[in-house]
Amino acid sequence: MTVPSPESTGTWLLGRVFGSPSLVVTTFLVANALWAWWSLGRSTVATAATVFNRAQDRLGPQTLKVGATWRITVAWALFYALASFVTQIWAGSQFSPGQGGGIEELLLWSAAFGAITVAGCFYLTPSQGPRHGDPRWAPYVGMMGGYVCGLIWAVIVFTKRGPEPGDWWVCPAMSCVGALGSALRMRIRARASH
Missing domain, CATH: 1.10.12 (Lyase 2-enoyl-coa Hydratase; Chain  A, domain 2)
Known part of the structure; x- marks a missing residue:
């Protein structure tokens, strides 16, 4: 045994x-x-x-909702106008000959996702920010964070074959997601802190 x-x-x-x-x-x-x-x-x-829940939403020139929407509108217009022209110059350079769409496509995607971002920011951003933190630039920071994520994604994906016509939506779409995500987070935090 x-x-x-x-x-x-x-x-x-x-x-x-x-x-x-x-x-x-x-x-x-x-x-x-x-x-x-x-x-x-x-x-x-x-x-x-x-x-x-729209019970606490107030409109007025001094509210966070109007201020954040105005800031994201100006920031998006300035940033993506410049980014579209710089990208078009890069797409036509010796490093990327003949790849990508034209400036019209770049501006079209930027304008389309910009309109979605501005409307979504106005809808999601609360009238009063959370008690802690500085919410004034949160959608802008989200836009820039989304742009960086979209840029990294574009560089990784497009280094194999290069961007083709129709591929220029990546960075504006990621910026839109980042800005709206920041506005939603701000709304959730504001509701929890009031």
């Missing part, structure tokens, strides 16, 4: 209590997926309640 080792005894005991390892892993994955979907649903409901 052999004396069982602690490892074999532990393995036997765990097998008796929990069953086969594949069943344990499957149960864990299913439970984890259900919990993730439940958390996503709760967060979505809470965020939707925050976004659609």
Whole structure:
């Protein structure tokens, strides 16, 4: 008769209590997926309640909503007008001969996502900012952060084959997501702090 080792005894005991390892892993994955979907649903409901609650929104020239929307409008127009011309110069240079669309396409994407950003910023930005922090430039910082992410994405993706016509939406789209994400975060924080 052999004396069982602690490892074999532990393995036997765990097998008796929990069953086969594949069943344990499957149960864990299913439970984890259900919990993730439940958390996503709760967060979505809470965020939707925050976004659609207009009880505290006030319009006026001195409100954060108007000021942030005005700042993002001016910043977007100046930044993307300059960025479109610089990108067009780069696309026609010796480093990138014949790649990309024309200046019309660049300005079209910038204007389209700029309009979405301005409308979304006006809708999402609260009238009063959160009690802590400086919310005045939050959408602008989000726009610049989104631009940097879009630029990194564009450089990684387009170094293989180069940008083609229709590919110039990446940076304006990422800037739009960054600005609207910042405005939404500001709205959530403002609601929680008041």
